[in-house]
Amino acid sequence: MSKASAGHHTGDHSTRKQILESALRQFGHFGFSKVTMNDIAAEIGMGKATLYYYFPTKEELFQAVLENEHRQFICSLEDAAAKKGSAAKKIRHYVAMKMDNFYNMTNLNIADFRNWHTVKPFLQETYQRFADEEQAIIGHFLKGGMDAGDFTVTPVERISYALLQVLRGLRCHFLRSIEGPRVDPEKFQQLKQEALFVTDLILNGLKSSTCASQ
Amino acid sequence: MSKASAGHHTGDHSTRKQILESALRQFGHFGFSKVTMNDIAAEIGMGKATLYYYFPTKEELFQAVLENEHRQFICSLEDAAAKKGSAAKKIRHYVAMKMDNFYNMTNLNIADFRNWHTVKPFLQETYQRFADEEQAIIGHFLKGGMDAGDFTVTPVERISYALLQVLRGLRCHFLRSIEGPRVDPEKFQQLKQEALFVTDLILNGLKSSTCASQ
DNA sequence: AATTGGACTTTTATGGTCTAATAGTCGAAC
DNA sequence: GTTCGACTATTAGACCATAAAAGTCCAATT
Numbered sequence: 399m400s401k402a403s404a405g406h407h408t409g410d411h412s413t414r415k416q417i418l419e420s421a422l423r424q425f426g427h428f429g430f431s432k433v434t435m436n437d438i439a440a441e442i443g444m445g446k447a448t449l450y451y452y453f454p455t456k457e458e459l460f461q462a463v464l465e466n467e468h469r470q471f472i473c474s475l476e477d478a479a480a481k482k483g484s485a486a487k488k489i490r491h492y493v494a495m496k497m498d499n500f501y502n503m504t505n506l507n508i509a510d511f512r513n514w515h516t517v518k519p520f521l522q523e524t525y526q527r528f529a530d531e532e533q534a535i536i537g538h539f540l541k542g543g544m545d546a547g548d549f550t551v552t553p554v555e556r557i558s559y560a561l562l563q564v565l566r567g568l569r570c571h572f573l574r575s576i577e578g579p580r581v582d583p584e585k586f587q588q589l590k591q592e593a594l595f596v597t598d599l600i601l602n603g604l605k606s607s608t609c610a611s612q
Numbered sequence: 613m614s615k616a617s618a619g620h621h622t623g624d625h626s627t628r629k630q631i632l633e634s635a636l637r638q639f640g641h642f643g644f645s646k647v648t649m650n651d652i653a654a655e656i657g658m659g660k661a662t663l664y665y666y667f668p669t670k671e672e673l674f675q676a677v678l679e680n681e682h683r684q685f686i687c688s689l690e691d692a693a694a695k696k697g698s699a700a701k702k703i704r705h706y707v708a709m710k711m712d713n714f715y716n717m718t719n720l721n722i723a724d725f726r727n728w729h730t731v732k733p734f735l736q737e738t739y740q741r742f743a744d745e746e747q748a749i750i751g752h753f754l755k756g757g758m759d760a761g762d763f764t765v766t767p768v769e770r771i772s773y774a775l776l777q778v779l780r781g782l783r784c785h786f787l788r789s790i791e792g793p794r795v796d797p798e799k800f801q802q803l804k805q806e807a808l809f810v811t812d813l814i815l816n817g818l819k820s821s822t823c824a825s826q
Numbered sequence: 827a828a829t830t831g832g833a834c835t836t837t838t839a840t841g842g843t844c845t846a847a848t849a850g851t852c853g854a855a856c
Numbered sequence: 857g858t859t860c861g862a863c864t865a866t867t868a869g870a871c872c873a874t875a876a877a878a879g880t881c882c883a884a885t886t
Contacts, residue, residue: 413858431868434848445860447851456849513727514788560810567781574728574784596774596814603817627829645839648877659831664879830885837878842871849866856859 414452416442421463422506429579430460430507461524463506468528471499475535485543486601489536493565493597496532497590500569504581511573529566533558540604549604561600568593628666630656635677636720643793644674644721675738677720682742685713689749699757700815703750707779707811710746711804714783718795725787743780747772754818763818775814782807 420441424433435456439446453459478491510517536558544551551557572589576582634655638647649670653660667673692705724731750772758765765771786803790796 435850436848446849447861448859450850451858454850512729515726515791556809557813560806560813563785563806564778564781564810567778567783567785569781570788571777571781571784577729592774592777595770596778599771599774599814599817600810601817603813603815603819605817649879650877660878661832661880662830665829668879670878828886831883833881833883835878835880837876839876840874842873844872845868845870847866847868849864851864852862854860854862856857 413442413444413448417449417452417459418463418466421459422466425460425463425506426502427505429505429509431509435459457518457521460507461521464503464521464524467499467502467506468531471495472531472535475532479535479539485539485546485548488539488542489561489601490594490597492532492536492539493593494590496565497569497586497593501581501586504573508573508576508579508581512576529562533562536561543604549601551604557604561597564596564600565593568596627656627658627662631663631666631673632677632680635673636680639674639677639720640716641719643719643723645723649673671732671735674721675735678717678735678738681713681716681720682745685709686745686749689746693749693753699753699760699762702753702756703775703815704808704811706746706750706753707807708804710779711783711800711807715795715800718787722787722790722793722795726790743776747776750775757818763815765818771818775811778810778814779807782810 417438420438421433424437424441435446435449438459439449449459453462474495475492478488478495504511533555537554540551540554540558543549544554568589572585576585631652634652635647638651638655649660649663652673653663663673667676688709689706692702692709718725747769751768754765754768754772757763758768782803786799790799
């Protein structure tokens with residue numbers, strides 16, 4: 399699990415890293431279901447059994463890849479959070495980055511995304527966990543904006559939830575509209591613009607006013 | 613097609629109406645694919661050929677049912693538009709009604725909605741037409757609000773499109789999250805609340821301010 | 827002529843089986 | 857601890873056979 403003891407000749411546990419890199423590349427290119435464990439093993443010039451030494455199942459390997467992508471995304475988010483700037487700007491930035499992250503994530507297993515009910519429960523939980531993390535961060539941004547007096551946010555959680563929900567909805571509808579087995583980068587750009595536009599609309603509504611309803 | 617000449621003993625073309633009523637009831641209960649033409653014919657105590665006398669295909673019968681529902685929805689929308697009241701109120705009202713309409717529509721063929729790509733193109737066009745009509749109406753509401761000075765809306769079409777897009781996104785994600793073959797009324801209520809909440813957020817942002825980005 | 831029923835044909839959906847591909851295992855070797 | 861080659865167990869996909877449902881036709885009734 400942790401960074402194991404001592405490597406012998408090759409650097410450390412580079413094999414694991416190699417596997418993850420190859421998996422990322424191939425899943426990102428062909429999607430989860432079209433890539434076999436043999437494919438990955440072959441690419442790094444090793445036997446399939448080696449993969450199973452590091453990852454108990456194909457799905458857990460896939461999950462590890464997702465986790466990596468997400469971790470990286472969260473990091474760049476937190477970097478952005480560290481820099482000073484208005485809360486609105488940070489949230490807007492979040493949305494832009496999130497959409498790019500979505501683009502990558504989607505290409506990893508677009509086939510499964512499209513009929514969601516086939517996705518294994520534990521992966522759904524993973525996605526849910528990701529969403530929760532993001533909501534916390536957005537909530538943090540909003541809180542900052544409120545403290546700075548930029549805008550008024552009745553219950554922070556309610557707003558951050560709504561924003562996430564809206565963005566997820568846009569992505570969901572986008573996925574539905576896709577035809578081929580790949581995401582069209584041009585269509586994706588439209589989605590991104592739409593997401594930013596809606597975000598601006600909502601942020602605009604938060605500026606200095608007590609929020610309505612419920 | 614039009615209200616044909618003279619009926620003999622039974623009232624006018626009541627058969628057509630009967631068919632539509634039965635179809636609405638049964639599709640609404642079991643979904644498009646689970647109801648056969650025989651079922652409908654049986655319910656109104658007539659032969660299947662009669663159905664085909666009035667409707668060339670099952671899909672066109674279904675479409676007629678959809679059209680009815682939609683027409684009714686549009687009518688109640690326009691009624692609401694006629695009454696005086698703020699644009700924001702009208703839009704909020706639209707959203708509430710739209711969600712109810714969605715509930716009905718969904719139950720009509722939930723199975724097909726869930727894997728959208730299987731839906732026949734001509735039905736997709738129908739839904740698109742519905743959406744376009746609604747966008748026009750929302751645009752009209754927004755325009756009214758702008759004229760009244762309630763809020764500022766840079767390009768009306770842009771905003772109405774975005775609003776529709778957001779609502780559609782929420783519905784889309786809702787469908788994805790459904791498990792059984794029926795919509796859980798309680799979950800649906802949550803969706804409706806969410807839609808109203810988000811609508812309020814956006815409307816709030818439109819109040820007296822030049823809209824951002826793009 | 828408009829409308830309906832009943833027998834008819836054609837198309838589509840469904841379940842089962844069979845096979846090939848792929849996930850996953852095991853023990854030996856280093 | 858790490859890797860490999862050969863092994864087994866699952867699963868996904870192709871194929872087909874059968875049942876059900878869509879859709880057609882024509883005679884009969886009004």
